[in-house]
Amino acid sequence: MSGHSKDQGGDSFLSKRRFTRRQVLGLAGTFGAGAFFGGGSVLASESAGGQTVEFYGRHQAGIATPQQDRLHFAAFDLTASSAGEVRDLMREWTEAAAWMCAGESVGEENENAFIPPDDTGEAQDLTPGRLTVTFGFGPTLFESDGEDRFGLAARRPSALREIPDLPGDALDPDRSGGDICVQACADDPQVAFHAVRNLARIGRGRAVLRWSQLGFGRTSSTSDAQATPRNLMGFKDGTNNLRAEDEDLMKRYVWVEDPGWMRGGTYLVARRIRMLIEVWDRTVLGEQEQTIGRHRNSGAPLGKKDEFDDIDLEARGPDGLPLTPMDSHVRLARERLEDERILRRGYSFTDGIDPRTAQLDAGLFFICFQRDPQRQFVPLQRRLGQNDRLNEYIQHTSSAVFACPPGAGRGGYVGEGLFA
Amino acid sequence: MSGHSKDQGGDSFLSKRRFTRRQVLGLAGTFGAGAFFGGGSVLASESAGGQTVEFYGRHQAGIATPQQDRLHFAAFDLTASSAGEVRDLMREWTEAAAWMCAGESVGEENENAFIPPDDTGEAQDLTPGRLTVTFGFGPTLFESDGEDRFGLAARRPSALREIPDLPGDALDPDRSGGDICVQACADDPQVAFHAVRNLARIGRGRAVLRWSQLGFGRTSSTSDAQATPRNLMGFKDGTNNLRAEDEDLMKRYVWVEDPGWMRGGTYLVARRIRMLIEVWDRTVLGEQEQTIGRHRNSGAPLGKKDEFDDIDLEARGPDGLPLTPMDSHVRLARERLEDERILRRGYSFTDGIDPRTAQLDAGLFFICFQRDPQRQFVPLQRRLGQNDRLNEYIQHTSSAVFACPPGAGRGGYVGEGLFA
Numbered sequence: 001m002s003g004h005s006k007d008q009g010g011d012s013f014l015s016k017r018r019f020t021r022r023q024v025l026g027l028a029g030t031f032g033a034g035a036f037f038g039g040g041s042v043l044a045s046e047s048a049g050g051q052t053v054e055f056y057g058r059h060q061a062g063i064a065t066p067q068q069d070r071l072h073f074a075a076f077d078l079t080a081s082s083a084g085e086v087r088d089l090m091r092e093w094t095e096a097a098a099w100m101c102a103g104e105s106v107g108e109e110n111e112n113a114f115i116p117p118d119d120t121g122e123a124q125d126l127t128p129g130r131l132t133v134t135f136g137f138g139p140t141l142f143e144s145d146g147e148d149r150f151g152l153a154a155r156r157p158s159a160l161r162e163i164p165d166l167p168g169d170a171l172d173p174d175r176s177g178g179d180i181c182v183q184a185c186a187d188d189p190q191v192a193f194h195a196v197r198n199l200a201r202i203g204r205g206r207a208v209l210r211w212s213q214l215g216f217g218r219t220s221s222t223s224d225a226q227a228t229p230r231n232l233m234g235f236k237d238g239t240n241n242l243r244a245e246d247e248d249l250m251k252r253y254v255w256v257e258d259p260g261w262m263r264g265g266t267y268l269v270a271r272r273i274r275m276l277i278e279v280w281d282r283t284v285l286g287e288q289e290q291t292i293g294r295h296r297n298s299g300a301p302l303g304k305k306d307e308f309d310d311i312d313l314e315a316r317g318p319d320g321l322p323l324t325p326m327d328s329h330v331r332l333a334r335e336r337l338e339d340e341r342i343l344r345r346g347y348s349f350t351d352g353i354d355p356r357t358a359q360l361d362a363g364l365f366f367i368c369f370q371r372d373p374q375r376q377f378v379p380l381q382r383r384l385g386q387n388d389r390l391n392e393y394i395q396h397t398s399s400a401v402f403a404c405p406p407g408a409g410r411g412g413y414v415g416e417g418l419f420a
Numbered sequence: 421m422s423g424h425s426k427d428q429g430g431d432s433f434l435s436k437r438r439f440t441r442r443q444v445l446g447l448a449g450t451f452g453a454g455a456f457f458g459g460g461s462v463l464a465s466e467s468a469g470g471q472t473v474e475f476y477g478r479h480q481a482g483i484a485t486p487q488q489d490r491l492h493f494a495a496f497d498l499t500a501s502s503a504g505e506v507r508d509l510m511r512e513w514t515e516a517a518a519w520m521c522a523g524e525s526v527g528e529e530n531e532n533a534f535i536p537p538d539d540t541g542e543a544q545d546l547t548p549g550r551l552t553v554t555f556g557f558g559p560t561l562f563e564s565d566g567e568d569r570f571g572l573a574a575r576r577p578s579a580l581r582e583i584p585d586l587p588g589d590a591l592d593p594d595r596s597g598g599d600i601c602v603q604a605c606a607d608d609p610q611v612a613f614h615a616v617r618n619l620a621r622i623g624r625g626r627a628v629l630r631w632s633q634l635g636f637g638r639t640s641s642t643s644d645a646q647a648t649p650r651n652l653m654g655f656k657d658g659t660n661n662l663r664a665e666d667e668d669l670m671k672r673y674v675w676v677e678d679p680g681w682m683r684g685g686t687y688l689v690a691r692r693i694r695m696l697i698e699v700w701d702r703t704v705l706g707e708q709e710q711t712i713g714r715h716r717n718s719g720a721p722l723g724k725k726d727e728f729d730d731i732d733l734e735a736r737g738p739d740g741l742p743l744t745p746m747d748s749h750v751r752l753a754r755e756r757l758e759d760e761r762i763l764r765r766g767y768s769f770t771d772g773i774d775p776r777t778a779q780l781d782a783g784l785f786f787i788c789f790q791r792d793p794q795r796q797f798v799p800l801q802r803r804l805g806q807n808d809r810l811n812e813y814i815q816h817t818s819s820a821v822f823a824c825p826p827g828a829g830r831g832g833y834v835g836e837g838l839f840a
């Protein structure tokens with residue numbers, strides 16, 4: 001028997017669906033490409049019920065919007081052979097992502113017995129779960145092995161360069177890099193999975209999955225409204241993060257101005273950081289706290305009481321030594337140059353058991369956003385990789401960088417400025 | 421530097437903590453080993469706030485208690501060398517599990533700078549998340565490669581035998597079997613992870629992790645109070661499941677009477693079933709529905725309207741063919757012998773991308789409970805494995821079976837009857 005249909009080409013899929021949707025919502029022709037919606041304050045872009053986050057806007061959602069609980073991150077490699085094909089893919093992906101973020105299924109053809117359903121169905125009875133889908137372009141989209149694959153090399157932003165080798169790196173190339181990334185965040189993991197799966201499906205013939213990473217608990221707060229969560233070392237993580245509410249700081253450290261097609265966009269750096277938790281778990285509390293540079297229970301700076309008390313890097317203990325050790329993580333992460341500030345938005349992960357060691361393979365899938373990775377993440381991590389006492393307990397196992405274009409307006413698509 | 425402490429032996433860890441807890445709760449000496457608590461109706465064993473599920477009771481929690489949203493399943497192999505050591509391990513695991521299920525941290529020593537914290541801390545500010553921890557003993561605990569490792573061979577229940585090879589199996593031995601299993605279910609994945617991690621830590625020197633599986637969405641309802649969730653094929657899963665509220669059926673199909681140490685226990689079968697989702701996703705809706713034997717959208721039997729309408733296996737369509745195809749999953753799963761009924765309690769999983777195919781590695785981590793796997797799961801799956809149309813879209817990639825002893829009373833421990 002063979003119930004498998006012929007290849008459902010992306011084009012026919014898209015045009016059919018788009019047409020129907022436009023009719024349904026009465027949007028036909030109302031909004032030209034590039035028309036912008038939203039773009040007001042971050043919080044205003046969340047729906048009243050708190051279940052949906054607006055997809056369209058000046059910035060892509062999933063960066064400055066409050067962090068959800070779960071992550072499904074996927075990196076794709078393109079098999080498309082022309083820039084036009086990539087553009088069509090971004091059009092279809094944008095539209096499908098927008099529907100999913102609104103809690104709608106992908107496509108209209110979900111009841112016709114003679115064709116495969118447009119939507120895979122597993123999110124059908126679930127809430128929208130504050131889903132956000134954030135797209136980014138890797139350096140290899142512009143140039144790979146010296147080849148200008150899509151005629152885009154001249155448009156590569158100078159800030160988008162491969163992350164260089166950094167001290168202590170133990171990277172797995174099969175979990176690093178990628179031409180395009182999709183960061184799907186939601187409060188329900190099945191909603192995030194559904195998003196990645198349906199995008200992978202729409203991309204068939206043009207993009208293949210390269211690697212993916214699940215994250216099960218956020219490890220930062222990106223908003224004043226969120227309590228600080230704990231990472232898998234048991235410490236509060238995100239206390240001294242940038243706050244998305246602070247528009248001045250976001251402008252200064254996160255949002256990009258040029259090149260023009262990136263205006264309102266930003267750069268994402270992802271690092272899968274394995275924690276050697278069995279070693280950590282055998283370490284005495286005092287050493288854990290000296291390593292991080294904060295108290296475990298309260299999250300307060302060493303010698304202070306409250307999580308949000310100021311860190312006094314000059315303070316010394318009765319023994320005359322600095323209260324916050326010279327090699328502690330927060331001191332090194334704080335004694336950065338002023339421009340090195342970043343917006344952290346990572347997740348805890350576990351990928352089962354490492355067969356070589358029979359230990360849990362778990363850690364932090366670190367994600368940060370910034371204007372220029374070469375001037376923010378890279379120098380910061382170089383210093384951390386050299387001197388951080390934390391290095392005894394962690395290992396960076398993957399690395400990737402992506403240019404996240406600005407948000408799309410209704411009728412437009414993410415990356416429009418690049419392909420226009 | 422070396423902040424790593426000397427091996428924190430389980431014994432000293434246990435006795436210290438137990439002592440403190442007993443003082444705190446004023447329980448010292450009140451309950452002897454084997455005293456039973458709870459054991460009333462399933463729902464009564466949930467706390468008022470709905471955030472904790474009572475650990476102690478006649479049955480272990482996590483079987484008949486309403487299914488939570490997330491799973492962390494772990495199989496351990498024992499490195500202990502005597503039954504006494506295994507017994508001590510079960511004592512410590514029981515106590516730690518009970519505290520975690522109550523939303524408490526493991527141990528008392530979490531503020532002393534000179535020793536490693538008893539609890540790893542990442543669940544500290546989280547709710548108890550209705551955590552349940554369910555333990556089971558694999559056949560290899562009783563006998564492995566013909567060797568009676570712990571002098572327990574004579575106590576092996578006859579129902580606890582390795583699952584034989586079944587049609588279509590493509591099992592990975594590294595994800596199958598195990599001496600002891602821990603099924604941690606919770607509404608928050610970080611709470612479930614925390615449980616497995618802390619048990620692994622307590623087990624150090626006596627038990628090593630063999631394999632583990634995360635599940636991100638429940639695929640059954642085990643209670644009338646729960647709506648039927650969808651599996652990753654987009655179909656409602658669990659419609660015709662046993663209901664834990666039906667104590668007669670539970671007694672008949674799930675709870676065990678002998679041997680004595682298993683009274684009130686049951687047997688768990690776990691099968692990691694990969695879905696070939698990229699093939700499924702290209703299959704027309706009609707064929708999908710014929711394969712399962714139900715409508716995708718409503719979950720109703722073919723030709724019916726409502727999910728809970730009765731399946732009429734005799735009904736024929738206008739073409740004279742059976743409405744529910746002879747090789748459809750629900751027909752074959754329903755035309756079982758009456759004794760073959762099981763309580764399904766599985767989870768959807770995804771483990772990233774299969775590097776050989778660049779496809780999402782995702783599916784159903786099938787878990788079921790029953791009185792006798794050899795008379796329930798095995799013949800049922802043998803028939804399904806031979807004839808089920810679903811076989812075109814799935815592959816069983818791991819297999820394990822465990823005897824889950826009855827619940828423990830306060831002061832007792834899980835498996836007490838076996839080691840006594």
Ligand code: HEM
Binds near residue numbers: 241334342363377381
């Ligand atoms: C597994 C790896 C890591 C762990 C466990 C970790 C943990 C922490 C913790 C507990 C804090 C203190 C609370 C807070 O202010 O958020 C912190 C602060 C910070 N971390 Fe990390 N971190 C890790 C990796 C990194 C990396 C790779 C970077 C950047 C390259 C980084 C940059 C920072 C920064 C900028 C701060 C704030 C420092 C301050 O201004 O006080 N961290 N981290």
Ligand code: HEM
Binds near residue numbers: 651693800814
């Ligand atoms: C990936 C593999 C599987 C999928 C996708 C799947 C899916 C389904 C679905 C959608 C239903 C109908 C709704 C319901 O009554 O729950 C169902 C029913 C059922 N399944 Fe499965 N199933 C799978 C594997 C298994 C296995 C391995 C067994 C046991 C060996 C099993 C036993 C049953 C039983 C007993 C029923 C109820 C039939 C009835 O009485 O109506 N399933 N399954």
